[in-house]
Amino acid sequence: MTSATKNDPALLIHAYVDGELDPAHALEVERALAGDPALAAERERIETLQRLIRERLPPMAAPPGLARRIEAAIAGTTERPFFARPFSLPWLFPGAGVRRAPSWGALAASVMLALIVGSSSTWLTLRQGQLTPAEATADMVLASHIRALKAPQPADVASSDNHTVKPWFNGRVSEAPRVVDLGNEGFPLIGGRVDVIGRVPVPTLVYRRRQHLISLMALPNDQAPAVTSALRSIAGYNILTWRQNGTLYWAVSDVAPPDLDAFAKAFRAASG
Amino acid sequence: MVANDDYARFRTVVLPHLGDAYALARWLTGNTTDAEDVVQEACLRAFRGIGGFTGVNARAWVLTITRHAAFTWLGKNRSSALMMVDDLEELERRELSQGAAMPGQETPEAALIAKADAARLEAAIAQLPLPFREALVLRDVQGLDYREIAQVTKVPIGTVMSRLARARRRLMTDIGTDESRT
DSSP: OOHHHHTOHHHHHHHHHTTOSOHHHHHHHHHHHHHOHHHHHHHHHHHHHHHHHHHHSOOOOOOTTHHHHHHHHHHHHSOOTTTHHHHOOGGGOTTTOTTTHHHHHHHHHHHHHHHHHHHHHHHHHHHGGGSOHHHHHHHHHHHHHHHHHHSSOSOSEEOSOHHHHHHHTBTTBSSOOOOOOBGGGTBOEEEEEEEEETTEEEEEEEEEETTEEEEEEEEEGGGSOOOOSEEEEETTEEEEEEEETTEEEEEEESSOHHHHHHHHHHHHHHHO | OOOHHHHHHHHHHTGGGHHHHHHHHHHHHSSHHHHHHHHHHHHHHHHHTGGGOOSSOHHHHHHHHHHHHHHHHHHHHOHHHHHHHHHHHHHHHHHHHTTTTSOOTTOOOHHHHTTOOHHHHHHHHHTSOHHHHHHHIIIIITOOOHHHHHHHHTSOHHHHHHHHHHHHHHHHHHHHHHHHHO
16 A cells, blocks of 8 residues: 555545454544545445445356366366377267367276276285285286376376476375486486375386386385395386385386386486 | 376366356456356466465465456457556546545435446446456455455555545446436
8 A cells, every 4th residue: 555545535445344454544434434424425335336236246157067168178288198099089979079089088098997906906905915025015016007007197296397296295195205307318207196005105206218107116114025126027017126215116117127227227326 | 298186186276266267257358258268268277387376365366367368368359458557557646646536526325326237237347447347346246355356466455445446436426327317
C-alpha cells in the first residue's frame, strides 16, 4: 500500500468490508463511519453489491467432460517410448485416429502388468523357501526391473538432472541414494523409482545404454544379504552386485556383461 | 517421458480447482468456448510445471497459470483488450491524486443496486476494463483474499485494493443507473 492510498477512506472502506485491515486501521474506519453518512452509505452499497454477486453468480463448475479432455490432452502430449506404443491398435479403430490409441495402449499395458506382477509374485512365493537370501534378493531385483520395463514408464520421476531425482526420494525411502548422471560415459540417467525388496522400499535409479535400460538399486547395508561382488545371469538378464560406501548396489539389465561392468565402474568412479 | 507421479500430483493439485480456473478464464475471455481452450492450455502448462509447485496454495497457483494462459490468448486474439492496461493505470494514478475516489453524490442507493438481475450484473462485470474485472472476479466472485489476488495478478496489495475499489464503483454506477433510465 503506498502512502498516497494509505489513509484514503474511500479506499480503506473496501478493505474494511473485506476484513483486510489491521485493528488500528479498522478502528480508524469505524470512527469515520460513525461521523460520515456518505461513507456509511458507501459501505452499505459495497455490502449490497457483494451480496448481489454471491446470490446472482453462484460458483461455476467446469463443463462436464473438460477434466477428461484435459487428461486426454496430457496423455496425448506424453511420450510413451517403451511399451505403450506396441500395444496401441490403430487398425482396429481406423476412424478413431491417434487420440484413442494411447488409452488402449495404456489399458493393454496395465493388463500385461497385472498378469506379470500376479504371476511372478506367485512364483516367488512358491520358490522362496528353497532360495538363499542372496538368490531371493536377486529374484526380487529382477522382478522389479521386469515390472518397470512392462509399466508405461520405467521411472516414477523422469529426469536426467540429479538435482531433480535425488530430492524426489526424500520421504519415500529411508535414505536418498547418491545420484549421478553418466551421460558422458554412455549411460544417461533416465530417472528414479522406488522398488520394494524384501518389504523394504529402496531407491532405484534408471539408466539407459543405447536401447537398453539399467536399473540400479541401492540397498542399505543392514537390509542387504551377505554377498560379495558378483555377476549372475538369470533368464537372459545380467545382475551385478557390489558394495560401496555402506550400500549394496544391484545393477540389473539385459545389456551384455562387459557393458554392465563398464556401467558399474563408471558409477563407482563418479559417485565414490 | 513423464512420470506417473506427475499425473498423481496433477490430479490432486490442479483438478480440484478446475471450476475456479474455468470461471476465471470465462470472465477474462468473455465466452465459454475460449475459456475451455484457455483452461486446457493452462492445465498443460501446470502439468509440465508441476515439479515447481511448492505445495503452499494450489488454488492461487492454478489461477496464476490460468490467468497467464488467458492473457497469452488475449494477446493473440484481442490485443486491444490488453493495450488498455497501461493507459488505465495512468488514469488510475491521476484520479487518485485528484482525490476523485470519494463517493460522489450521483451514486445510486443500495436498494437500487440490489434490484439488478444476474444478466445485468454479468454484463456490467464483463464491461469492466480487464485489470478491474480480474480483481473484482477474484475477490467477490471467487473469494480470494488481497494477498492471493496480488500473487495471481502480480501487483502490490495496494494496487489490488485500489483496483477493487474502482471496479466496485463502476459496477454500482452501472447497474444502479443504467437500468433506472430504461
